[in-house]
Amino acid sequence: MAENTKPIALEDRGETGEKLFSPSAGRNKDVIAETLGERLARSSRILEIGSGTGEHAEAVCLKRPDLRWTPSDPDARSRASIAARSQEIDNLAPPLALDLLDQGWMGAAPECDALVCINVIHISPLDVTRALAGFAASRLPGDGCVILYGPFLEGALSAPSNLTFRDDLQRRDPQWGVRELDDVKAVFAGKGWRLDERITMPANNLTLVFKPD
Numbered sequence: 001m002a003e004n005t006k007p008i009a010l011e012d013r014g015e016t017g018e019k020l021f022s023p024s025a026g027r028n029k030d031v032i033a034e035t036l037g038e039r040l041a042r043s044s045r046i047l048e049i050g051s052g053t054g055e056h057a058e059a060v061c062l063k064r065p066d067l068r069w070t071p072s073d074p075d076a077r078s079r080a081s082i083a084a085r086s087q088e089i090d091n092l093a094p095p096l097a098l099d100l101l102d103q104g105w106m107g108a109a110p111e112c113d114a115l116v117c118i119n120v121i122h123i124s125p126l127d128v129t130r131a132l133a134g135f136a137a138s139r140l141p142g143d144g145c146v147i148l149y150g151p152f153l154e155g156a157l158s159a160p161s162n163l164t165f166r167d168d169l170q171r172r173d174p175q176w177g178v179r180e181l182d183d184v185k186a187v188f189a190g191k192g193w194r195l196d197e198r199i200t201m202p203a204n205n206l207t208l209v210f211k212p213d
């Protein structure tokens with residue numbers, strides 16, 4: 001599991017000891033935990049990609065102690081934050097150093113029933129979305145699911161704030177950008193996944209649940 005040497009986008013963060021705190025995670029972690037908590041199967045094994053500070057993993061694990069959650073992030077400082085949370089929560093495993101642009105680890109990834117990826121695919125190249133869909137197709141069971149959370153564009157119905165955010169991201173890196181939902185659906189469809197549920201979330205975000213076609 002290689003250490004990422006490429007620049008990674010990290011949100012603004014505060015810190016207390018090893019634990020990092022993201023203002024945006026502070027705002028959305030409860031509604032995300034509620035949404036995921038209602039959908040993840042009992043006692044399922046979750047692999048989270050791009051866990052950041054670990055606040056979402058912590059919130060879902062506290063709400064659903066039956067889940068077994070493995071967080072991950074390519075960024076070492078983020079992993080230290082997640083590790084500090086993992087020491088306090090029985091069903092939150094220590095973080096793995098997984099980078100979707102480095103597929104060497106994929107064959108050795110832990111068995112899981114669902115993949116969760118929050119606020120990652122707009123702030124990384126489209127190859128990250130492709131790798132996520134490919135990994136899901138190769139490793140999840142027939143009743144598995146992939147859950148994405150974040151901002152998306154929906155053609156003429158796109159929220160103006162998400163269009164502005166796309167432009168900001170693309171100025172920072174031309175490969176980043178809030179994705180069109182249809183493009184994300186096409187990437188997943190190419191690997192045998194259909195969009196099963198589209199959930200409207202606060203602040204013009206969506207939770208998307210993909211299931212095998």
Ligand SMILES: C[S@@+](CC[C@H](N)C(=O)[O-])C[C@H]1O[C@@H](n2cnc3c(N)ncnc32)[C@H](O)[C@@H]1O
Nearest residue numbers: 008025050051052075099100101118119120124
């Ligand atoms: C905006 S932060 C979101 C963190 C957290 N999920 C949240 O919502 O607070 C984006 C995260 O994606 C991770 N990331 C970026 N590129 C990645 C890649 N190629 N593979 C896996 N994670 C990646 C970063 O390290 C960072 O933690």
